[in-house]
Each structure stands twice: as structure tokens, then as C-alpha cells.
Amino acid sequence: MRADPKLCVIIPAHKSRLTVEEAISLQACYNRLQHYHCYLLHGADGFSPEEYLDIHPQLKLKRVPANWLSSVQQYNRMKVNPSFYELFRDYQFMLTYELDAYIFSNDITAHHGFDYDYIGAPIFEGYQQAAPDAPFHGALNSGFSMRNVTACRVMLDKLQLYKAWWKKNKFLLVNFPFLRRVVNPNWRSVMDHDHLRGYLKGGYFNEDIIWSEVIPALFPSFKVAPPEAAALFSFEVNPERLYQLTGQLPLGCHAWTRFPAFWKNHIHEFIRTPS
Known part of the structure; x- marks a missing residue:
């Protein structure tokens, strides 16, 4: 069977045994x-x-x-590395399929x-500890997610240009606080974003927050799915609530073994991980 070149599927592998x-x-x-085309990404010597x-x-x-695969943070850095997207430039879309x-x-x-440049499971306020009635956060999880390869490459180029602007303006705002009154509040909130600061300064960040929250705030042409559309694509936290919202199963889900009460009725191979 000839593979469809529109999409590549990326499966990160961190060990030889499943x-x-x-x-x-x-x-x-x-x-x-x-x-x-489904790609198994591996990096360690001795991987089988x-x-x-x-x-x-x-x-x-x-x-x-x-x-690139040596730690969670390095994996996050891989997903905002232009060299990573260059490997798959022949495809229009990339589906990240982590093995949970x-x-x-x-x-x-x-x-x-x-339909979008980025789509994944809706994230709720509280993240992994979100209450059942928590509001949508606005960001989207990347464990099972789709992104437009060309759009991501363009945004990463823009982020590199933005980095110099960010450094200069952060210096001015720190040393001349009165300037904060004349800076657009929306831009100021993005400049102070913890994940953007981590990305630009080599610290901690989550790449899915960068793609679904920071980049569209900086560059509105990057189209991120709203939570209601994203729920038709993927569930993670609060799957019962998302199922009530959509009335159907999504294309896929992430972290299914963390929510056995719901998924045991929909994933027939379900085996609950011992606690």
C-alpha cells in the first residue's frame, strides 16, 4: 500500500522494551x-x-x-527545534503519537x-489536577496532537527574530518601570509568560503551551483549534466531561491509563496499570 504523503506520524521511543x-x-x-508514514524516533545507542x-x-x-530524547525537557526542546521540523519538511502535517x-x-x-496549524486535547485550569468543573485553559496537550509542518517552521523563524526584541524590551521595562504604562497590556502579558521566558532563556517550558498559547498570542496568523473543536480530536483530562460535550469519541486520546473508569468502557484491550 502506498503511503499518503500528506501526513507523517511521529512516535518517540525512549527504550527497547514495550x-x-x-x-x-x-x-x-x-x-x-x-x-x-509512521516514524519511530530513537536516539540512544543500543536501541533495539x-x-x-x-x-x-x-x-x-x-x-x-x-x-533530543534524553529527558522530558530535552524532548520539549526538540519540539521547538527548527532542525526537527526540517527532517519532515516534505509532509504537510505531523501527528505526534506518544505511546500513552x-x-x-x-x-x-x-x-x-x-483544519488548524495545531490541535490537541483541551487542557483545563489545574492541568493534570483539574477539577471536573474546571474551565478550559485555552492551551492544548501535545501527546496526541497534529501540527502543520510549514506553519511551525515559519513560526520558529519568527520566534528567533522576536528573541532579540524581547531581550531589549525586557531590559527597558526592568530598568525603566514607567515604560510599562505605554506597552500594550496584551503584549506585556505575553512578554512575562513563564513558558516563553523559559524557552528564550534556556529554562523550563512545555512545548505544547508554546504552540497553543504563546505563539498565537504573538502571531495571530497561527491557527490553534478552540477547545470545542479540539475535543472532537482528542481527550485527556476530564474525558467524561468531554464526551458529554461532544456526544462521541474523539479521533484519539492521550494518557488513557490514567482514567480507567472512563476508558475501560471504550478501549477493549484496556489493562489497568497496577498502582
Whole structure:
């Protein structure tokens, strides 16, 4: 079967052995996405892909610098690294499929997968500890997410230009506080954003917050899905509430083993991880 060049699927691999739940996740990927190019990203010496290939024999192995996958923070940095997107410049869209994800359908179009520059599961205020009635945060999780490759490359180029502007204006605002009165409040709030500061200064940040919250605030041409549309694409926290909102399962979900009370009724291979 000839692969569709519109989309590449990115599966980060951090170790050679799969857990039972990871194997279930990869099997779902094979069942529903095998007609796309699916790349297994690995970096460490001694990585053995046999268990992955036994489940998904069409995986394309992609060696990346070992430090890109060496920690959670380095993985976040990889996802805002222009060199990473350069590897997949021949594709229009990129689906990040971490192996705590699960996909229910191959109809990406019906679930808004190709409608935005970035789409993932809605994030609620409180993040992983969000209350059932928490409001939407506005950002979108990237564990099971879609992004427009060209749009991301353009935004990263713009961010590099913005970095010099940010440094100069932060210096002025710190040393001449009265200038804060004449700076647009929306721009000032973005300049003070913790994740943007972490990205620009080499500190801590989450790449999904950069893509879904910071970049569209700086550059409104980058189209991020609103939470109601994103809920048709993916669930993570509060899956019961998102199911009530949409009346249907999404294209896929992330962190399904964290919410067994809901997913055991929809993922038939579900095996609860021992606590």
C-alpha cells in the first residue's frame, strides 16, 4: 500500500522494551494509521526496535540526536527545534503519537485534524489536577496532537527574530518601570509568560503551551483549534466531561491509563496499570 504523503506520524521511543499498554497503543496506531508514514524516533545507542516492528512492521526508523530524547525537557526542546521540523519538511502535517495515546478512527478529516496549524486535547485550569468543573485553559496537550509542518517552521523563524526584541524590551521595562504604562497590556502579558521566558532563556517550558498559547498570542496568523473543536480530536483530562460535550469519541486520546473508569468502557484491550 502506498503511503499518503500528506501526513507523517511521529512516535518517540525512549527504550527497547514495550509495556503492555504501550503495545496496545502501538497496535492501534498500526491498525488505523498504517497508510501513512509512521516514524519511530530513537536516539540512544543500543536501541533495539524489534518489539516495535513486530507490532508495526511498516515503521520507518529515524535516528535523532540522543540528547533530543534524553529527558522530558530535552524532548520539549526538540519540539521547538527548527532542525526537527526540517527532517519532515516534505509532509504537510505531523501527528505526534506518544505511546500513552490511543486512536479510535482513521477519519482524521472528520475530527478537524487538518483544519488548524495545531490541535490537541483541551487542557483545563489545574492541568493534570483539574477539577471536573474546571474551565478550559485555552492551551492544548501535545501527546496526541497534529501540527502543520510549514506553519511551525515559519513560526520558529519568527520566534528567533522576536528573541532579540524581547531581550531589549525586557531590559527597558526592568530598568525603566514607567515604560510599562505605554506597552500594550496584551503584549506585556505575553512578554512575562513563564513558558516563553523559559524557552528564550534556556529554562523550563512545555512545548505544547508554546504552540497553543504563546505563539498565537504573538502571531495571530497561527491557527490553534478552540477547545470545542479540539475535543472532537482528542481527550485527556476530564474525558467524561468531554464526551458529554461532544456526544462521541474523539479521533484519539492521550494518557488513557490514567482514567480507567472512563476508558475501560471504550478501549477493549484496556489493562489497568497496577498502582
